[in-house]
Amino acid sequence: AQSVTQPDIHITVSEGASLELRCNYSYGATPYLFWYVQSPGQGLQLLLKYFSGDTLVQGIKGFEAEFKRSQSSFNLRKPSVHWSDAAEYFCAVDSGGSNYKLTFGKGTLLTVNP
Amino acid sequence: ETGVTQSPTHLIKTRGQQVTLRCSSQSGHNTVSWYQQALGQGPQFIFQYYREEENGRGNFPPRFSGLQFPNYSSELNVNALELDDSALYLCASSLGTESNQPQHFGDGTRLSIL
Numbered sequence: 013a014q015s016v017t018q019p020d021i022h023i024t025v026s027e028g029a030s031l032e033l034r035c036n037y038s039y040g041a042t043p044y045l046f047w048y049v050q051s052p053g054q055g056l057q058l059l060l061k062y063f064s065g066d067t068l069v070q071g072i073k074g075f076e077a078e079f080k081r082s083q084s085s086f087n088l089r090k091p092s093v094h095w096s097d098a099a100e101y102f103c104a105v106d107s108g109g110s111n112y113k114l115t116f117g118k119g120t121l122l123t124v125n126p
Numbered sequence: 127e128t129g130v131t132q133s134p135t136h137l138i139k140t141r142g143q144q145v146t147l148r149c150s151s152q153s154g155h156n157t158v159s160w161y162q163q164a165l166g167q168g169p170q171f172i173f174q175y176y177r178e179e180e181n182g183r184g185n186f187p188p189r190f191s192g193l194q195f196p197n198y199s200s201e202l203n204v205n206a207l208e209l210d211d212s213a214l215y216l217c218a219s220s221l222g223t224e225s226n227q228p229q230h231f232g233d234g235t236r237l238s239i240l
Contacts (some may be wrong), residue, residue: 016168044225054214055130055231056169063226102168106225113159113182114229116168
């Protein structure tokens with residue numbers, strides 16, 4: 013069965029610093045990979061997705077992620093964090109096909125210090 | 127374009143009761159997926175409905191059931207509520223069941239079981 017691991021439960025960065033959130037997946041073939049963000053009391057917003065092709069994908073709000081097959085990773089990055097980026101971030105995988113269901117990691121809570 | 131809306135926002139029930147949660151999909155979307163997000167966890171897939179038929183189910187007991195209506199709105203029903211059912215229930219809609227169609231999430235229903 014597919015699974016997602018987000019090793020960091022909580023990360024704190026200063027505003028303006030760079031950010032990298034880690035995500036590792038377990039799946040036999042090349043999965044479809046997603047990053048979502050969740051602000052308190054709200055649903056999930058899609059930041060970016062990877063299906064195939066270029067392994068560096070650009071998303072909304074200045075985020076990008078890189079798919080590394082050899083490391084089974086899909087890490088999320090941002091060069092300069094803004095205070096409004098404070099939220100919980102979820103990595104998710106889908107195996108594709110007609111039964112489209114997302115398997116999520118447990119999330120990483122991002123705190124941004126002024 | 128109207129997004130995914132869920133009702134009610136919050137709900138308090140006691141053990142053994144039954145509950146119905148509602149979801150209106152985004153305009154034009156024919157697929158609805160339901161997820162359960164326990165505190166401190168990532169969302170877990172409950173089931174998906176496509177054109178009024180169940181199209182895949184996660185590891186949830188039969189007391190979790192659903193419906194999808196001709197207008198593609200959906201209900202999640204939970205019978206014989208247990209304390210562990212306390213969670214945020216998220217609905218997501220998409221245009222079709224393929225992974226290249228991103229899922230758009232509502233803000234969820236917070237269910238508390240006393």
